[in-house]
Amino acid sequence: MAFPITRRMDADRFWSTMEASAQIGVGREGGLSRLALSDADKAMRDLFVEWCGQAGLAVTVDAAGSIFGRRAGADDSLPPVLVGSHLDTQANGGRFDGIAGVLAGLELVRALNDVGHVTRRPIEIVNWTNEEGARFSPPMVASGCFAGQYALDWVHARPSDDGPTFGDELKRIGYLGETPVGGRSIDSYFELHIEQGPVLDAEKVQVGVVTHGYASYGALVEFRGETAHTGPTPMDKRHNALLAAARLLVAVDDIGWEYSATGGKATAARLVAWPNKPGILSDWSQAVCDVRHDDPDTARAMADRMHAAVTEAATLAACEAKILDTWEWGGRIFDRALVNLVRRKAQELGYSHRDLPSQAGHDAYFMTRICPTTMIFTPCKDGITHNNAEFTTKEEISPGFDVLMHSVVAQADRG
Amino acid sequence: MAFPITRRMDADRFWSTMEASAQIGVGREGGLSRLALSDADKAMRDLFVEWCGQAGLAVTVDAAGSIFGRRAGADDSLPPVLVGSHLDTQANGGRFDGIAGVLAGLELVRALNDVGHVTRRPIEIVNWTNEEGARFSPPMVASGCFAGQYALDWVHARPSDDGPTFGDELKRIGYLGETPVGGRSIDSYFELHIEQGPVLDAEKVQVGVVTHGYASYGALVEFRGETAHTGPTPMDKRHNALLAAARLLVAVDDIGWEYSATGGKATAARLVAWPNKPGILSDWSQAVCDVRHDDPDTARAMADRMHAAVTEAATLAACEAKILDTWEWGGRIFDRALVNLVRRKAQELGYSHRDLPSQAGHDAYFMTRICPTTMIFTPCKDGITHNNAEFTTKEEISPGFDVLMHSVVAQADRG
Structure with a gap:
């Protein structure tokens, strides 16, 4: 029996799971601070596992802590279609980043259960551990x-x-699972996510068909110098590792500005140093930085x-x-092929x-290395993300969800 | 009875206290990590108080934790001559910075006890809390x-x-004392210290007569921005507080180099940020920086x-x-007058x-605001300090100690 294209999201049921999630690991006003493998992450995982059980999914946890909920297919020997994202957040994170993608997977399963539709291939939903880093x-x-x-x-x-x-x-x-990590065939991977950019919101477009990713290069750099007194030590006798890291981060930001006209970005993201105290030069530091550009050659040049x-x-x-x-x-x-499938489903759904x-x-970026993969974006107010002001509505997510659901079912049911 | 100029330091007795100190709060090889008000600082304080008692000093602790050991004067109503420095160290500190000055005060008292010399004015020795910051x-x-x-x-x-x-x-x-902090007359203040610069060591000069201090200006600066994603956020929508702090520290270092030909220094000393994570722009940071120059007007311009x-x-x-x-x-x-006294005693002692x-x-810099103050420097190998390689010998400290002792006694005995 075919899955009718007239099926739409049960937005209220989906939203109730989003709102339950928003109570776990509350951060600044309106936001979450649910760091990976914290007590809050555990509480969210426990709830997610409970929901998976209620939806009739067979839950496994792999040795990296990722949680899989499997819905059997008519031919259960075929590789599964995988749908998911992550439930962890940044320290000043929002309530949607990652979370919407995992709970969309759960809602998708519930929607299939509603009509008793068994897909040809199994469908698995996944919560990846520590997406945020x-x-x-x-x-x-x-x-x-x-x-x-x-x-x-x-x-x-x-x-x-x-x-x-x-x-x-x-x-x-309690999430060191016994299932081996990976090493098995996956039919395809779908990930729904808020855009984390302003385009859909600004243009009032309902669904983002994600064609590719900005080419991104990052580095974790360590500097070693020598401690010394901040007072008498002459400038040319200094080996201040804190300063080395600061110089790198400033230079990286300058690179970002040089390429900003064509949408390039470069980020001074993290700096730690030791002893990092007022009276002493630091002898150790680490810095994290990255560069990104839509054009791969330009990104390579920035790197x-x-x-x-x-x-x-x-x-x-x-x-x-x-x-x-x-x-x-x-x-x-x-x-x-998956990008085309997503675009076609958006058209069919109007x-x-x-x-x-x-x-x-x-x-999803890593999943592209082992199976056909694509993503679906939903609007994100003003493109604000990794911030407690991150915002969207169930009405804004629903179209993207419907496209996800029909794309996944089509993919799982294909001959 | 006059205190004979022929008296010299009991270097071995002094050195035994330095070596006992070097066992408390051991840091990297050869160095100390005895941070203010840590358990190690307490252990050092306890030993210092015990030594003061053995030397017949009346010990008081003020409400800022500074420890005073008082040796009565012949006219005990006169304000005391104060001698001291600090027993705390940097996280990668040496065994001499500050410590030599406190234990020189203790040794000075012991030397007076040896010959039963009672100075006209009382002498107090002091360990100031948290000099290092x-x-x-x-x-x-x-x-x-x-x-x-x-x-x-x-x-x-x-x-x-x-x-x-x-x-x-x-x-x-246990060092929240009941004695009020300050608010009393001090006749004068002397502080012996390793030079923390290379001059005496390079020129093989025994004693540094400290005439003045480099003019120094410091600032603790806070930046506030906005968290956002390091990926999609356009360069011109970023408010990265980590980057602001890094830019400040680089600019301050540049200032130091501009003035380095005339001995100017500028330091990027400390940077903290939040969340300070790879995937998110930081919305808060603090930076500590300072500039120093021997010429006060130039230092002001640098500031x-x-x-x-x-x-x-x-x-x-x-x-x-x-x-x-x-x-x-x-x-x-x-x-x-005190600087001249120190110079004269060095001459008399040969x-x-x-x-x-x-x-x-x-x-000593703060003490200049309430009483005549001076300092005496002793050599410091290669000028290395705030580092576990900080090094000097008892033979190198002895001349400075003798100058301290005779200057303090002369000051305390004057009519």
């Missing part, structure tokens, strides 16, 4: 592990800013400049620099839609 | 309070980086440039800046000596 660096570490990008031991050894490792905290909150800036910052501060980690994502990574790129990083 | 900002807060610069309540309310306030920690370690840099950094990062605190010290502050300025801040 707000407590454990780097971000998207669990989907990266699932896609074979990161070794599990390495993931478990990631330190939090507050002390315990990723592995310690998984164990502590080259960022790497040159590392050397220059170290030279100017007479410190040693070491690039501890680099990452890149984005580009023309989404599956053309929703206004437009193609647009993703500028943020998403778990 | 390595745990509670600003530095030199207890001597500043003693000199009427800071209100006691304000001092008690200073937060540590690790949570509790200055007042909490004074209470916890003006530093303040202009605050505004420019805020403008470039589209943040709000607020200068939370400023401080200044140094200049021609030491008492000419030690090589030279005039030189202090470039670091010291408790």
Whole structure:
């Protein structure tokens, strides 16, 4: 029996789950501070697992803590269509980023249950651990592990800013699962997400068909210098690692401005130093920075400049620099057939839609490495995100949800 | 009975106290990490109080935690001559900075006891609380309070980086004394200190007659911006407080280089931000910076440039800046008569000596505001300080000690 294109979202049921989520890990007014593997994250996970059970899903947790809820297919031997996002947030996060994508997956399953539609392929919904990287660096570490990008031991050894490792905290909150991470066939991956940009909201377009991701390059850089007194130490005898990091972050920001006319961005995101005290020069620092551009060649050029800036910052501060980690994502990574499917479903459903790129990083980026993947964007007021003022409405999410639902069902049912 | 100029330091006895101190709050190899009001600071204080008692001193602790050991004078109604420095260190501190000056005061008392010499005026030795400012900002807060610069309540309310306030920690370690802070007549103040600069070591000169301090201006600056996503947020919509602070620190360093030919220094000393995470722009930061020059007018000009840099950094990062605190010290502050006395005693004792300025801040700077004050410098290997490689020997300290002892006795015995 076909799944009728007339089916629409039960927006109130979906929204009740969003509102329950908004009570867990409350941050600043209107926002959330639900850092990965915190007590609040555990409370949200527990609720999500409970909901999955109520929806008849078979729940498994993998060894990176990602939670999968599986709805059997008519031919359950086929690889599943995977739908999801993340339930963790930034320290000053909003109530929608990531969360809407996971709970859309749950709502999708409930919608299928409502009409008793069994898809040909199984459907799995997923909550990826630590997408944000707000407590454990780097971000998207669990989907990266699932896609074979990161070794599990390495993931478990990631330190939090507050002390315990990723592995310690998984164990502590009871989400160190026994299921191996990845290593299995996935038919395709869909992720619904608020746009985190102003385009849909400004143009009053209902659905964003995500064609590709901004090409992004990031780096975690360490500088080593020498402690000394801030008073008598002559300028040419200084090896101030704090200054080296500050010089890098300023240089990276300058790169962003140079490319801003064509939509380029560069970010001074994080700086830590030791001892980082008034009377003493710091002998250690770390900085995190990244560059992004819609054009992959331009992004590559920006990244080259960022790497040159590392050397220059170290030279100017007479410190040693070491690039501890680099990452890149984005580009023309989404599956053309899936992008076309999403666009077609938006048309069939009668929703206004437009193609647009993703500028943020998403778990979907890693999934492109192992299966056809695409994303669907919904409006986000003024493009504000990673801020407690992040805002959207159930009316704004519904069209994107409907497109997700019909695309996923079509994909799962295809012959 | 006069105190004979032939008396010299008991270097071994003095050194045994330095070595005992070097066992308390051990940091990196050869260094100390004895932060103010920590358990290690308490242990050092307890030992110092015990030593004071053994030397027959009447010990009092004031409400800012500073410890005074008093040796009665023949005319005990006269204001005391005060001698001291500090026993706290930086996080990567040395074994001599401050400590030598306090324990020289103790040794001076022991030397007077050896010959039963009672000075006309009382002599007090002092350990000032939190000279370094390595745990509670600003530095030199207890001597500043003693000199009427800071209100006691304000001092008690200073937060540590690790949570509790200055007042909490004074209470916890048992050094919240009942003696009022300052408000009494002090005849004069002497402070012996390692030079924290390379001059005496390089020129093989035994004693530094400190004529004045580098004029120094510092500021604690706060920036406020707005959190947002590091990805999609356009460059011209960013209000990254971390970047504002980084821009300030780079600009301040640039100022230092511009004046380095004439010995000017400018320091990017401290930067903290929130959330300070990879995926989000920070909406709050604080930076500490300072400028120093031997010429007061030049230092003033550097300070003006530093303040202009605050505004420019805020403008470039589209943040709000607020200068939370400023401080200044140094200049021609030491008492000419005491400086002459120190120089004369060095001559009488036959030690090589030279005039030189202090470039670091010291408790002595605040004491100049309430009594005639001077300092005596001893060599410091390669000028290295605020580092575990800080180094000197008992042979290098002895001449400075002898000059201190004879200067203090002459000052205390004068008619």
